[in-house]
Amino acid sequence: MTAVFQRCANCRAAYFPFRLVCSRCANTSFIEDDVDSGLVEAVTLLANGQQTATLVCPDDVHFIARVMGGTVxxxxxINLTNSAGEETALAGYIPFQRNYA
Structure with a gap:
């Protein structure tokens, strides 16, 4: 399981959600990269009983993820995934969509 984020092709800055311009060097070329797991920084319990978590990953990438398969x-x-169908194990689900213009 992995989650996808964006990395500037010039300065290697990491972003999620995806951007059109790098805020560090103003480059407009990016590559996709992935990360396997994240450290839970904070947890929120929603009214419907679902947990969300703020996760810190390498390169200081932060995700807000829906917790699936257990509690944290x-x-x-926890492991990360962009696929909502992987609900058999504890994981942080990060909906992924490219926002290119």
Whole structure:
């Protein structure tokens, strides 16, 4: 399981959600990269009982993910996925869509 984020082809800055222009160097060329897991920084319990978590990943990429397959607490490390169908194991689901103009 992995989640996809965007990396500037020039300065290697990492972004999620995707951007059209790098805020560090103003480059407009990006590559897709992926990350396997993230460290839970904060957890929110929604009214419907679903958990969401703020995750910190390498390169200081931050995701807000829906927690699937269990519950988490701050300090836990969980796997990440862009596929909502992978609900058999504990994972952070990050809906992925490209926002190119």
């Amino acid at each position: 607490k701050a300090g836990d490390r």
